[in-house]
Amino acid sequence: MRAIVLSRNNELSSRHDYPTPTMRDGEVLVRVLRAGICETDLQLIRGYMGFTGVLGHEFVGVAESGPMQGRRVVGEINCSCWTCSTCRAGRPSHCPNRSVLGILNHDGAFADLIAVPQRNLHAVPDAIPDEVAVFTEPVAAAFQIPAQIAIGMRDLVVVLGDGRLGNLCAQVLARLSSSVVVIGKHAEKLALLSGAGIATKLLADVEPDHNADIVVDCTGSPTGLPMALSLVRPRGTIVLKTTVAGEQTLALAPIVIDEVTIVGSRCGPFDRALAALGAGEVSVLPLISARYGLSDGVAAIEHARSRPSLKVLIDVQ
Ligand SMILES: [Zn+2]
Ligand SMILES: [Zn+2]
Numbered sequence: 064m065r066a067i068v069l070s071r072n073n074e075l076s077s078r079h080d081y082p083t084p085t086m087r088d089g090e091v092l093v094r095v096l097r098a099g100i101c102e103t104d105l106q107l108i109r110g111y112m113g114f115t116g117v118l119g120h121e122f123v124g125v126a127e128s129g130p131m132q133g134r135r136v137v138g139e140i141n142c143s144c145w146t147c148s149t150c151r152a153g154r155p156s157h158c159p160n161r162s163v164l165g166i167l168n169h170d171g172a173f174a175d176l177i178a179v180p181q182r183n184l185h186a187v188p189d190a191i192p193d194e195v196a197v198f199t200e201p202v203a204a205a206f207q208i209p210a211q212i213a214i215g216m217r218d219l220v221v222v223l224g225d226g227r228l229g230n231l232c233a234q235v236l237a238r239l240s241s242s243v244v245v246i247g248k249h250a251e252k253l254a255l256l257s258g259a260g261i262a263t264k265l266l267a268d269v270e271p272d273h274n275a276d277i278v279v280d281c282t283g284s285p286t287g288l289p290m291a292l293s294l295v296r297p298r299g300t301i302v303l304k305t306t307v308a309g310e311q312t313l314a315l316a317p318i319v320i321d322e323v324t325i326v327g328s329r330c331g332p333f334d335r336a337l338a339a340l341g342a343g344e345v346s347v348l349p350l351i352s353a354r355y356g357l358s359d360g361v362a363a364i365e366h367a368r369s370r371p372s373l374k375v376l377i378d379v380q
Contacts, residue, residue, distance in 0.1 A: 066117045066174035067360035067377075073110055077361050081117070084170055084178035091129035091181050093136060095379040097197040098122040098172045100367040102228070102283050102305065104165070108364070111308045112167060118364075119377075120165040122172035123196040129181045137199040139183040139333055140164040156330050173360050173377055185333045188341050197376060198347040199336045201228060205235040206339070207331030208279060208302055214239040219274060221245075221294050224281035225252035225263070227350060227373050228304055232279050234345045237261050240277075246290075249371065255349055273297070273321075279304055285311050297321040302328050350374045 066081035099121035107114045120140045143150050143158035150158050165171020187196045220240045222233045225247025237243040244262045247253050253263035271293030278295045280287040283305040291301045339345045352372035355363035357379045367375040
C-alpha cells in the first residue's frame with residue numbers, strides 16, 4: 064500500500080510498497096479517506112519521541128472489518144492495554160503500556176490503510192462531511208480543557224497562539240466564557256478569529272497585566288509559559304495544550320507566590336467533538352489551507368512545515 068514513512072535518521076519518504084498493517088488483538092482495518100497534518104507530526108520529523116513508521120493520527124476512514132464494517136469512522140489515538148492498574152482505574156489514555164497511532168510504536172494514518180483498536184472507533188454521523196470529520200481529534204483535544212477545569216461565563220480567558228489548536232480552543236472556550244481573547248503574531252490568522260466574533264490582540268500590543276482568570280498556552284513555543292505567567296492573575300489557572308521538545312529554564316517562585324495552578328492537557332472526548340462538529344458549534348473548514356493527494360504527502364508535510372498555514376489535509380482516497 065501507499066504510505067508516508069519516517070525512518071530512523073528523520074528521513075521522510077513516500078512509499079508505494081509499504082506492507083499492509085498487521086492487526087494486533089482487538090484491532091480492525093480502516094481504509095483512510097482524509098488525514099490532517101498536525102504540529103505533532105512536524106515535531107516527530109524533528110526527532111521528538113524518536114518515532115519511526117507511518118506518520119499521521121488525525122483521520123477519517125471506512126472500517127474494513129469488525130462490527131462497524133462499511134461505516135465511516137474516526138479513531139482515538141491511544142491504544143491502551145485495558146488490563147494494567149492505570150487502565151482499570153479509568154485512565155486508559157495514560158496507560159504505561161500504550162502505543163499511540165502515528166506517534167509511538169504504532170503506524171499511523173498517512174497511508175491507504177491503518178489498523179485501529181475497535182474500541183477506539185467512533186461512527187461519524189452522515190451529516191458530517193469527511194473534511195470536517197478529519198478535525199475530530201484536534202477538536203476533542205480542545206474539549207479536554209472544559210473537561211479538566213471549570214470555566215465561568217465571566218472568566219477572562221486568554222488563548223496564546225493563533226494556529227490550528229489555538230483557533231479550535233478559542234472556539235470551544237468562547238461558548239463557555241463571554242471574555243475570550245486570542246493573542247497571536249499573525250494578522251491574517253487573527254482576522255479569521257475576529258470574523259468568528261472572537262476578540263484578538265497582536266502579541267506586540269500585549270502588556271503583562273496579571274489579569275486573566277485562565278490562560279491557555281497553544282503556542283508550542285518555549286516562550287508560551289513565561290508569557291502565560293505574566294498574564295494570569297493570582298490563583299488563576301494556566302492550561303498547557305502544546306508540548307515543547309527539550310528543556311526550559313523558568314523561575315518557579317512566581318507560581319508559589321501567586322498560587323497559580325498549572326494544568327497539562329492532552330487528548331479529549333471524541334463523542335463531544337463529533338456532537339460539536341455535527342451541530343456546527345465549531346467551524347473548521349476555514350482552517351483548511353491546502354489539500355494534497357497521498358502520493359504528494361511529502362510535499363503536503365513540506366507545505367505545513369515551511370509555509371504559513373493552518374491545516375493541511377491529505378486526501379487519501
Ligand atoms: Zn495532533
Ligand atoms: Zn493499561
